[in-house]
Amino acid sequence: MPSLSSYHSFHLDTNCSSVLNIEDVEQLTAAVASNSQFYLLGEGSNTIFLEDFFGTVIVNRIAGIQMRESSAYYHLRVGAGENWHQLVSTALNNGWYGMENLALIPGSVGASPIQNIGAYGLEVGNFIESVEIIDLIDGASKILTYQECLFGYRDSVFKNELAGRVVVTHVNFVLPKKNTLVTSYGELARLSAPSPRKIFDEVIRIRQEKLPDPNVTGNAGSFFKNPVIAAHAYQTLQVSHPSIPGFKIDNENVKVPAAWLIDQCGFKGRRVGDVSCHPNQPLVLTNQGKARGEDVVALAREIMNEVLNTFDITLEPEVRLVGKEGLITL
Template identity: 40%
Template sequence: MGQLTLQPASLKPWHTLGFEVKAQGIIDVFSEEDIHQVLSFARQHDLPVLPLGEGSNTIFAKDFAGIVMRVCLQGRRMEYGADGQLMVYGAAGENWHGFVRWALDQGAYGLENLSLIPGTVGASPIQNIGAYGVEVKDLIDWVRYIDIASGKVVQLKASDCVFGYRDSIFKQQLRDQIVITEVAFCLSSHFKPNLSYMGLHDSQAETALQLSDYIVKVREAKLPDPQNLGNVGSFFKNPIISEDHYQALKENFPNLVAYSVGEGDWKLAAGWLIDQCGFKGIRKGNVGVYKQQALVLVHFGEGYVEDLLSLAWDIQQQVWLRFSVRMEIEPRIYPQ
């Protein structure tokens, strides 16, 4: 990697919202050795380090006074187990959708419902990404990371990752303390389509690739390409409420969109709540709410992150006033 030097650099190309913010320095790392070198340099200069993949789930609320470490580690491999079990390994910097399609090409099934989710393999466990009836926590075997403070390498079993709905130990207790370098997935050589999500009932997919292609078309029809319109995908989590709250809302709003998640709790469609408050398709200056999907906040270019966060606050306020439901922002905000 050579001798490290820092100079202020723009983060605009490195996060999908595309706001003009800066870091004290941006360094690309391509190996664990690179990571150790950057961490040592940061400790010597008393600088914080922020690992970053493709920036598809990150909001920079202002300039970052430290080193942004762009995790570019590449590599993927597969091992055969018993009874059709396949262990598939992906380096943290691998593009997620590219990794999913590669796994399918190898005859390793299970990730197809997660096609076209933006980001990297290393980011997938942080958010516990999920779509169309599948969450990545159910497929991860372990996560390998480097502790930023000590440089220690840890391999954490999935059962210790404290996975929850769009949540994990990496987003909570270990937030900003580790750099994920590799993720292992337990997949199968036997394709069993998961069509439990209502929108997939008419897919008619007979193979995993066909199902992946169908999901890609659905996502492209609903969600904007970050390369063309700045966004971080779903801006809010789908809120979960109690049975009593659900029944009260259902009485007042018969068309309420909700799904039972067990133990008497219900998950509400955040996009429906936002739409009912009149925000779908709205534009305020250079930010707005996507016209095809109210769950997606967008940046049209040349705007300010303060305007986007102000719009998000307005949405949270109006949803609370109308439904008594708290909307939680899904992407990570820096600095918090």
Template identity: 50%
Template sequence: MVPLKNLHTFGFDTLAQHLVEVHTKDDLVSVFQGLKTKQFYLLGEGSNSIFLEDFAGTIVLNKLKGIQVHENENEVGLSVGSGESWHDLVEYTLSIGAYGFENLALIPGTVGGAPIQNIGAYGVEIEKFIASVEYYDIHLNSFHILNHQDCHFVYRDSIFKHQLFNKAVITKVNFILPKNNRVEHSYAPLNQLVEPTPIDIFNKVIEVRTEKLPNPKVLGNAGSFFKNPVVTNKVLNEIKMRYTSVPHYKVSHTSVKIPAAWLIDQLGFKGKMYLGVKCHERQPLVLVNIGSGNGRGLLMLARQIKQDVSNAFNIELENEVRLVGKNGVIDL
């Protein structure tokens, strides 16, 4: 048995039957040909997965590395191994004068997780910069490339969470950063900056995230637990009748995004705890393991939050974090 406590940032004291590392494409082929129909879970830095109990299968740890840069007068292209650290890549792009990722600084996880989740922050989603994604098809035992359109990117979602879930292992992500890219600073608190440079944005994002979000190395957590819900204008107007100052961001002519943290905060969940799992006092969107937490406590708290938000606002929250049980991903 393999301990998982240090392999996922929530830090529950759970186990897996086996663990293997993949460093090359040949490793991938060898590992999955060996696993065949056996149960597995692909893991990067463990920042978006919570192992609620012992996992009855093999953990496949992604260690695919490498960064290639190709540049012309209009853009910088990057081909990046899926096992690279996302934040390290953001720092690297800034060091070579390639801009666009700065709003996404300090998001935990690997590069391979970025297209799966279509990670985003402060008005920027990574799909804007993804040209294509390379992956290994487990069942066909072959490598393929999906262009941007075929990845089916939407808010915090992609084809890799649906049709290709547990069928594809992302090996490389190909990005394009336009040299005329404009900084995005319309979201608070970035909108307080005057004519910011990409470095200014990068530094401010790190400052804000460090201040608001607990360090998982100190206090176990997986970042934002729930997605920010997108609702119709009708639902927004119904909430406005009780909460005139509800924060929201326009998504389309008929829909808006409401911060999940605000919804949770209105219901008084800050600081509430179930069996060692607590809703963070400063950021209610983050659930934390105070050290003695377990999967049962997390499910109790998360399900109570979801139920109360549904009852109070007629909004169904979705968990952004993957919850892993004995036999794989489970629903909240």
């Protein structure tokens, strides 16, 4: 059984029945048709294989970046297997600006619309014109428009109605030639005379300073999503916890930073086996060497239970957890 350690950024020492690297749509269609149990993988930076997976891991390596221009926009058609950061970097070097805030997010282009990756005030959905897919039910190639993707916070149609039903083969991006810089978020607000290059460099600097490098210390980025709670529940919590931070989503909903909730429950640096809650970024769980899937689950459940007991808030994993037969929930 091939090891999956190098196929996911948490680097658990688990195996699968076989690994298939596919490089074009024909290979992909054949791989899907000939394997009854499979898991679609990009670069494994949002996936943890908790135990041996009794199926085939199909790694999407469809490559290629094509650009065409219209009067006001650059239009990019990008293969799902391209590396996300490389795309941002290539776009910047060619003067196709806009995506710099999303620099250094690990992973593949094909996975970017799945959870609508986001950072520093922007989400990939801001730049997506359409997504090319293969529908696994009827084998047909289809194009989903931006509207049909139903992008939300770390969410899209691919995680809901179409979960497990489609393979992304290409993503079509649209970048306005008259680009607006987004520098309102966090440290970017301190940039003087901001430019796309300065934003790109600063985002890289901040991310390298704050987040553990998965090539050095296994991790999958934010383990939990920031919970969105009802505004009236938030007001009630403000009475018992006056310093609770919250960001208004609309009149009915408030987003609460999961890192703050976890920190308040005293989890910074907490360890179960070789799985540790990061001492500075409590939203990140890390593999300290020989972590096991059951330790990941144990620590994650401990955090979820404590946050529920203390704040009456249910945390939901952002990371995809894979067991023997496929995706599992905690």
